[in-house]
Amino acid sequence: xxxxxxxxxxxxxxxxxxxxxxxxxxxxxxxxxxxxxxxxxxxxxxxxxxxxxxxxxxxxxxxxxxxxxxxxxxxxxxxxxxxxxxxxxxxxxxxxxxxxxxxxxxxxxxxxxxxxxxxxxxxxxxxxxxxxxxxxxxxxxxxxxxxxxxxxxxxxxxxxxxxxxxxxxxxxxxxxxxxxxxxxxxxxxxxxxxxxxxxxxxxxxxxxxxxxxxxxxxxxxxxxxxxxxxxxxxxxxxxxxxxxxxxxxxxxxxxxxxxxxxxxxxxxxxxxxxxxxxxxxxxxxxxxxxxxxxxxxxxxxxxxxxxxxxxxxxxxxxxxxxxxxxxxx
Numbered sequence: 001x002x003x004x005x006x007x008x009x010x011x012x013x014x015x016x017x018x019x020x021x022x023x024x025x026x027x028x029x030x031x032x033x034x035x036x037x038x039x040x041x042x043x044x045x046x047x048x049x050x051x052x053x054x055x056x057x058x059x060x061x062x063x064x065x066x067x068x069x070x071x072x073x074x075x076x077x078x079x080x081x082x083x084x085x086x087x088x089x090x091x092x093x094x095x096x097x098x099x100x101x102x103x104x105x106x107x108x109x110x111x112x113x114x115x116x117x118x119x120x121x122x123x124x125x126x127x128x129x130x131x132x133x134x135x136x137x138x139x140x141x142x143x144x145x146x147x148x149x150x151x152x153x154x155x156x157x158x159x160x161x162x163x164x165x166x167x168x169x170x171x172x173x174x175x176x177x178x179x180x181x182x183x184x185x186x187x188x189x190x191x192x193x194x195x196x197x198x199x200x201x202x203x204x205x206x207x208x209x210x211x212x213x214x215x216x217x218x219x220x221x222x223x224x225x226x227x228x229x230x231x232x233x234x235x236x237x238x239x240x241x242x243x244x245x246x247x248x249x250x251x252x253x254x255x256x257x258x259x260x261x262x263x264x265x266x267x268x269x270x271x272x273x274x275x276x277x278x279x280x281x282x283x284x285x286x287x288x289x290x291x292x293x294x295x296x297x298x299x300x301x302x303x304x305x306x307x308x309x310x311x312x313x314x315x316x317x318x319x320x321x322x323x324x325x326x327x328x329x
Contacts, residue, residue, distance in 0.1 A: 122158035142202030147214030171228030261295035
């Protein structure tokens with residue numbers, strides 16, 4: 001009788017424990033599936049919140065940069081007005097010189113702050129682009145998948161400001177495809193677009209990841225080369241130009257190919273440069289390259305006070321692949 005009572009009690013207990021165990025296991029897996037299924041939503045929310053914070057910081061940095069720029073302009077105007085005061089004698093003349101000296105000191109400090117702000121703002125933009133694909137697309141050339149005109153302008157401003165603030169050198173190279181209209185007229189605009197895409201790809205392949213490759217529009221391309229100095233500018237530029245000579249530019253779907261050459265103008269930033277003067281020197285070098293017969297690099301090296309062309313010669317490499325392998329060594 002007692003055994004029967006105990007058996008009748010054990011059976012419900014065993015079933016209850018089993019049910020609890022099964023419930024816990026099911027609950028764990030259901031919770032796990034729910035957590036995994038909601039993880040992308042959580043990541044998306046976190047990314048959106050981070051982007052909102054970044055946009056707020058970027059707007060503040062942009063406004064602060066504008067305020068600093070206006071302040072600098074106002075100070076420079078005040079300096080000009082003080083210098084134009086002609087009736088300066090004795091103590092007043094000393095006071096005038098002291099005020100002008102103080103204004104110039106403040107303007108220099110403002111310039112450094114402005115450069116630092118440009119650098120910080122560019123780095124924040126780069127972070128935002130990693131989080132937001134639409135921002136990256138807004139700075140990418142749709143045809144060639146390299147930097148577009150907006151990216152060119154922003155990157156150049158950043159590198160110039162960084163050089164003025166931290167003295168990190170770089171080179172600006174402007175590139176035109178020689179006789180591109182002839183390619184369009186001979187093979188058609190679709191083949192012309194194919195050549196543009198291949199030029200963009202070749203340029204990306206023969207520079208380092210930290211270098212910038214962009215397209216201004218049409219057949220005009222831009223390279224910004226990190227760490228470039230007067231001593232290595234010609235060698236690096238010559239190497240890039242030679243790459244295009246070896247590249248196989250197939251066009252159309254009939255197995256046709258065409259020869260593509262580049263006119264290139266390179267300027268290395270120097271102590272007296274701002275954005276406009278650097279671009280002007282690179283543009284003058286590009287013009288000189290075309291004037292001398294195209295298919296060459298013309299280099300402006302301000303630091304060393306010289307300019308020189310790099311004309312095509314017989315390449316020691318048999319193919320583009322062999323050349324590219326030597327570039328990676």
